[in-house]
Amino acid sequence: MRHIAIVGSGPAGYYTAEAALKQWKDDVRVDIFDSSPVPFGLIRTGVAPDHQSIKSVARRYETTALSDNVHFVGNVMVGQDISIDELRGLYDAVVLATGAPNDRRLGLPGEDLPNVYGSAGFVGWYNGHPQFAELHPDFSHDTAVIVGNGNVALDVARILAKSGEEFQGSDIVAHALAALDASRIRRIVILGRRGPHQVTMTPKELGELAKLARACPRVDSADLPPLAQDAALDAGMRKTMGHLRSFAMGETANDNAAEGGEIVCPGRDIAIEFDFFAAPRAILGTDRVEGVEVERTRLVEGKAVGTGETYRIPAGIVIACIGYQTSRIPDVPYDEQGGRFANVEGRIMPGLYCVGWARRGPTGTIGTNRPDGFAIVEKIDADLGAAGGTGKRGRPGFEALAAERGIDFVKFTEWQKIDEAEVANARQGAPREKIVEVDRMIAKAHPSVLES
Ligand code: NAP
Numbered sequence: 001m002r003h004i005a006i007v008g009s010g011p012a013g014y015y016t017a018e019a020a021l022k023q024w025k026d027d028v029r030v031d032i033f034d035s036s037p038v039p040f041g042l043i044r045t046g047v048a049p050d051h052q053s054i055k056s057v058a059r060r061y062e063t064t065a066l067s068d069n070v071h072f073v074g075n076v077m078v079g080q081d082i083s084i085d086e087l088r089g090l091y092d093a094v095v096l097a098t099g100a101p102n103d104r105r106l107g108l109p110g111e112d113l114p115n116v117y118g119s120a121g122f123v124g125w126y127n128g129h130p131q132f133a134e135l136h137p138d139f140s141h142d143t144a145v146i147v148g149n150g151n152v153a154l155d156v157a158r159i160l161a162k163s164g165e166e167f168q169g170s171d172i173v174a175h176a177l178a179a180l181d182a183s184r185i186r187r188i189v190i191l192g193r194r195g196p197h198q199v200t201m202t203p204k205e206l207g208e209l210a211k212l213a214r215a216c217p218r219v220d221s222a223d224l225p226p227l228a229q230d231a232a233l234d235a236g237m238r239k240t241m242g243h244l245r246s247f248a249m250g251e252t253a254n255d256n257a258a259e260g261g262e263i264v265c266p267g268r269d270i271a272i273e274f275d276f277f278a279a280p281r282a283i284l285g286t287d288r289v290e291g292v293e294v295e296r297t298r299l300v301e302g303k304a305v306g307t308g309e310t311y312r313i314p315a316g317i318v319i320a321c322i323g324y325q326t327s328r329i330p331d332v333p334y335d336e337q338g339g340r341f342a343n344v345e346g347r348i349m350p351g352l353y354c355v356g357w358a359r360r361g362p363t364g365t366i367g368t369n370r371p372d373g374f375a376i377v378e379k380i381d382a383d384l385g386a387a388g389g390t391g392k393r394g395r396p397g398f399e400a401l402a403a404e405r406g407i408d409f410v411k412f413t414e415w416q417k418i419d420e421a422e423v424a425n426a427r428q429g430a431p432r433e434k435i436v437e438v439d440r441m442i443a444k445a446h447p448s449v450l451e452s
Helices: 011-027 041-045 057-064 084-090 121-128 153-162 174-181 203-213 227-232 235-249 366-384 395-405 414-425 439-444 446-451
Strands: 003-008 028-033 070-073 093-094 114-117 143-145 188-192 215-219 269-273 279-284 289-300 303-314 316-322 346-348 353-356
Touching: 003 011, 003 084, 011 028, 011 041, 011 057, 011 366, 041 269, 057 070, 070 203, 070 414, 084 093, 093 366, 114 121, 121 174, 121 316, 143 303, 153 174, 153 188, 153 203, 153 446, 188 279, 203 215, 203 235, 215 235, 215 366, 227 235, 235 446, 289 316, 346 439, 353 366, 366 446, 414 439, 439 446
Parallel strands: 003 028, 003 093, 028 070, 093 353, 114 316, 143 188, 143 316, 188 269, 215 269
Antiparallel strands: 279 289, 289 303, 346 353
C-alpha cells in the first residue's frame, strides 16, 4: 500500500490524486490537505465569478474526491499544524500542490498606499476568499489603473466594468456586488510595459471586453506594429492581435477619429484604455493613492527600456496584476528567482515533490496541471520502485496526531454541508452565495462543536 499526501486541493492537487488512482488503483491511499476548510483552491477563489463554465471543472475533481481511496483534509495548515518532516514521516510521498497565492510586488515607491492592491488580494476579495473579505476597496474616484497585460488584468478590468445585471448567473460575493454597483469608475487604464505583440492575454478573454454592456475597449493605433508582422505570430496571438486591432479601429466603437475626435462607444460610458509601452515608476499620493507616474518605454531585444519621457495618470485605485509567488513552507527549499519551490522536474528531496504553479511558476491554464499531475505520479512510482509503499502509517498516523494536537480538520462530506448551505443561500439565478468567514464555514462543517 502506498500512502500519498497532497498539499493543496486546487487543480494541481486533484489532477495528481486522479493520476495516483489511475496508476495504483486500490493500492493507494491519498490524503489531500488544504489550509482552507473548503476545497478546489483557485477554481473557487481565483477563476472569475462570471466564468462559471471554467469553474465547472470542479465536478471532475468531485469524482476523484468521492473515491473511497481519497480523503480531503481541510483546515490544516501544513508547516504550522503539522510540519513537512512529520508529513514525510507519515506518508511515502508528499506532493506540494500549493499554487502561488502571493502577489509579486511592483517594487515601486507608494506601493503600500491605501487602495493599491495586488491581484491576489483584489481577485480574492470579489471571489470571497476569507483572507481578503475585509479589503473594502474604494471605487469613489473615476479612474482605475491596472498594471499588467495578462489574463488576470483582463479579469479585473472586466469585473470593474460590468454592470450589476451582467453578473447574473455568476457567484460573485454579495459584498463585491454591492461595492461594484456603487462604483464611480468610468476610466480603466491597463498599463503594459511592453507592446501588443508581448501581451499574454488569450483571445477568448480579450474578446469578452468587446461584449460588455457599458464599457468600450480602446487601443491607440500608433502602438500597433505593422499588420504584416502579425504573420509571424502563432494562431492564438494572431487572434489576440485581431481583437486589439479592432479596438483601435473602433469596430466595437463609433469611430469618429477621422474628424480628429475621440473614439467613443455610443451608450457605453466606461472606457477601457490599453496603454502600451508604459511602465509604472511610482504610485503617487499621500494618505491614499492619487495617481501613477508612468515612463514611456521602447522595446530593445524584447525588453522594455525607459525613454525618459514620463507622465502622470490621476487614479483612485491601482491593481497590480503582475504575477504570483508560491508561499514558503518551513524546511522546504525555495527558488527566490522563480518564486516557487526549488525542484528538479518536480523532485524537491527524497519523498517530497511539487506540481503545478508550486513547481513551474504561475503560467498556463487549469488544464496544464493535468499532465503535470500524471508526470509527478510517474516519478513517484519510479522512486518507490516495485516494493511500492515503505510501511508508513498514512492517514491513521495523521488522525492520531490530529487528535493529540486538537487539529479540527474538515472532511469532504463536511465540505458538502458547507456547499449545501452556500447553494441554499444563493441569490436568484446565482449558483451559490459563498461563506466568507472561516469560523462560519467550520460551524457548517461541524455543527455539533457549536452545540456542545
Ligand atoms: P501573466 O500572464 O504572466 O501576466 C503578467 C503581466 O504582468 C505581464 O504582462 C508582465 O509583463 C506584467 N508585469 C510583470 N512584472 C511587471 C512590472 N514590474 N511592471 C509592469 N508590468 C509587469 O500573469 P497573470 O495575468 O497573473 O496570469 C497568470 C496565469 O493565469 C496565466 O497563465 C494566465 O493565462 C492564467 N489565467 C487564465 C485565465 C483564463 O484562462 N481565463 C484567467 C486568469 C489567469 P512582461 O510580459 O513584460 O513581463
